[in-house]
Amino acid sequence: MILFLGTPSVGWLAITALSAVIVYLIVLLKAKRRFYRNENIPKAPYDPIWGHLKLVGEYAKKMPGTYIQAPWTEIKRDFNLPDVFYMDLWPFGPEFVVCSGPDAAAALTTVAAFPQADMVREFFTPTVGTGFIETTDGPLWKELHQMLAPGLTPGATRGYHDLIIDEAESLHNRVRRVADSGEVTDMAHQIGQYPFSIIWKIFFGEKPDPNSDLYEVSKRLNDISGSTGPSLNPIKAWQRKRERDSLVNRLNTDIKKAILSRFEKISSQKPLPTRANATCLLDRMFLDQVKAGLPLDDRLMKLVLDNAKGFLVAGYSTTTDTSSYLVMMLSAFPEVVQKIREEHDRVFGKTFDETLRVLRDDPSRINDLPYTTAMIQETLRMFPIGMIVRDPPPGMTSFTVKGKSYPLRPGQAFAVLAHAMHYDDTIFESPTEFRPERFLPTTTTSTTDEPPFPRAAYRPFERGLRSCMGQALAMSEMKIALVVLARWFDFELTGHNPVETPRVRHTDLDTVLGDHAFQDSRFTAGPCGEVSMRVRVVEEEKGR
Numbered sequence: 001m002i003l004f005l006g007t008p009s010v011g012w013l014a015i016t017a018l019s020a021v022i023v024y025l026i027v028l029l030k031a032k033r034r035f036y037r038n039e040n041i042p043k044a045p046y047d048p049i050w051g052h053l054k055l056v057g058e059y060a061k062k063m064p065g066t067y068i069q070a071p072w073t074e075i076k077r078d079f080n081l082p083d084v085f086y087m088d089l090w091p092f093g094p095e096f097v098v099c100s101g102p103d104a105a106a107a108l109t110t111v112a113a114f115p116q117a118d119m120v121r122e123f124f125t126p127t128v129g130t131g132f133i134e135t136t137d138g139p140l141w142k143e144l145h146q147m148l149a150p151g152l153t154p155g156a157t158r159g160y161h162d163l164i165i166d167e168a169e170s171l172h173n174r175v176r177r178v179a180d181s182g183e184v185t186d187m188a189h190q191i192g193q194y195p196f197s198i199i200w201k202i203f204f205g206e207k208p209d210p211n212s213d214l215y216e217v218s219k220r221l222n223d224i225s226g227s228t229g230p231s232l233n234p235i236k237a238w239q240r241k242r243e244r245d246s247l248v249n250r251l252n253t254d255i256k257k258a259i260l261s262r263f264e265k266i267s268s269q270k271p272l273p274t275r276a277n278a279t280c281l282l283d284r285m286f287l288d289q290v291k292a293g294l295p296l297d298d299r300l301m302k303l304v305l306d307n308a309k310g311f312l313v314a315g316y317s318t319t320t321d322t323s324s325y326l327v328m329m330l331s332a333f334p335e336v337v338q339k340i341r342e343e344h345d346r347v348f349g350k351t352f353d354e355t356l357r358v359l360r361d362d363p364s365r366i367n368d369l370p371y372t373t374a375m376i377q378e379t380l381r382m383f384p385i386g387m388i389v390r391d392p393p394p395g396m397t398s399f400t401v402k403g404k405s406y407p408l409r410p411g412q413a414f415a416v417l418a419h420a421m422h423y424d425d426t427i428f429e430s431p432t433e434f435r436p437e438r439f440l441p442t443t444t445t446s447t448t449d450e451p452p453f454p455r456a457a458y459r460p461f462e463r464g465l466r467s468c469m470g471q472a473l474a475m476s477e478m479k480i481a482l483v484v485l486a487r488w489f490d491f492e493l494t495g496h497n498p499v500e501t502p503r504v505r506h507t508d509l510d511t512v513l514g515d516h517a518f519q520d521s522r523f524t525a526g527p528c529g530e531v532s533m534r535v536r537v538v539e540e541e542k543g544r
């Protein structure tokens with residue numbers, strides 16, 4: 001009897017709940033359709049049910065790589081979309097207002113600083129937590145910025161010069177061992193240890209324990225980070241999340257130990273360091289607490305832990321991804337290699353020992369490398385490692401650029417599509433060509449230092465208040481990496497699947513770099529697939 005009465009009521013409950021969900025979805029869909037039917041909403045062809053999901057899926061299929069920016073650039077080009085357009089990825093992704101021109105991008109970064117997007121926080125929270133500066137806003141961001149930014153200014157970065165040279169020498173020796181072995185190597189793995197060791201020392205004030213596997217743990221965490229989000233395969237997603245949580249636990253345990261030991265050390269230091277002479281970012285975060293004679297409380301521990309993990313990610317994966325592309329460009333463009341080698345010979349002399357000596361004795365020489373710098377800038381143009389996302393400020397119902405107003409729907413986020421600007425032929429002449437010369441200081445009679453493109457259109461480190469805090473450090477690291485690699489080694493890509501005919505319109509680099517011409521989504525957007533390379537010692541260098 002009870003069963004008889006109970007069963008239908010559970011059934012009715014389920015039917016009612018399901019109907020409510022369906023009605024809710026229909027209401028949502030109708031509201032969305034009404035919004036996107038508006039002809040003043042610039043957008044690619046719109047499916048009344050799937051929005052832009054199907055279209056983006058079709059474009060994503062044309063090319064390898066999971067990073068969204070290349071399909072969007074291609075869609076913008078094919079449908080001749082303006083600098084502000086809408087992209088609706090609901091229900092598997094958000095609804096975006098895409099800013100793909102310099103004025104639109106400036107409106108939310110330099111003209112005003114729009115708040116960090118909730119979806120960025122959601123992405124970072126399971127790994128680096130809510131305290132990492134990049135995920136914060138308002139007073140907490142300001143507090144962290146005041147603590148950390150002075151430790152990464154160009155001036156402060158000069159103080160890390162010797163550390164960078166030491167690690168660059170290790171990188172050179174590692175690559176030489178690979179060359180001597182004749183084996184194919186994962187070049188991103190070989191390079192990654194370099195920025196990882198540097199950022200560890202800059203954050204913690206000590207080198208990472210050479211016997212620990214924290215580099216491997218961090219690398220694995222980065223490698224799987226792109227596949228822990230929503231997935232059509234829930235079992236795989238669950239397995240990835242479990243793996244991620246266990247890697248994060250490992251990092252938390254070791255990093256907490258390093259934090260406690262440094263806090264003890266600095267607490268007993270006499271005199272205490274000041275903001276001007278603090279030697280690492282951790283000390284900068286401790287200073288006020290130690291000066292006030294307070295213990296390391298839970299709030300500070302969480303802030304420090306989250307930023308330690310965040311800085312390891314920001315300082316390691318970004319520079320590794322770009323440096324992997326730098327080495328690929330060396331493998332693909334012999335004329336660029338020749339110019340780089342000539343420049344390095346001129347500035348540092350011919351031998352490796354002499355190069356190290358000049359680098360150590362006169363750090364300012366790395367400012368005498370215009371072609372090397374231009375090559376890095378051109379690589380960053382072709383492979384921007386991030387696409388920033390922001391939420392509208394509270395209460396904003398429309399977005400205005402150059403006098404034109406764009407309506408907003410609740411839940412929409414802004415995306416700055418630097419990739420589309422970097423491949424726009426009205427901004428960069430012949431954007432498919434790898435041409436470092438476009439970044440060389442102008443040789444015209446112009447007295448200004450203005451580049452031949454709008455500055456706001458070039459955004460590898462983003463712009464404005466929330467632009468990259470580690471830009472000076474990253475540029476130093478990458479220049480010095482090229483100095484210790486370019487003249488001593490020849491690099492050859494293997495297993496990269498170059499194609500005969502370019503797969504898409506915005507780039508033809510897949511005829512040379514194969515799959516790596518496209519990017520995969522990890523913490524940052526790195527080369528698609530593993531960067532397998534063979535390395536040879538340059539013939540004429542063998543005797544040096």
Ligand code: HEM
Pocket residue numbers: 133134135152199311314315316318319322385386388389459460461462465466467468469470471473474
């Ligand atoms: C090639 C190397 C790098 C590139 C291309 C790069 C790019 C970027 C970009 C595009 C952003 C803006 C992200 C956003 O607003 O959502 C950013 C932010 C940031 N970057 Fe980098 N980055 C690089 C290296 C580094 C390094 C080496 C460090 C650390 C030492 C670092 C630390 C940070 C931090 C802390 C932020 C957040 C700043 C804030 O929210 O105020 N980055 N980076």
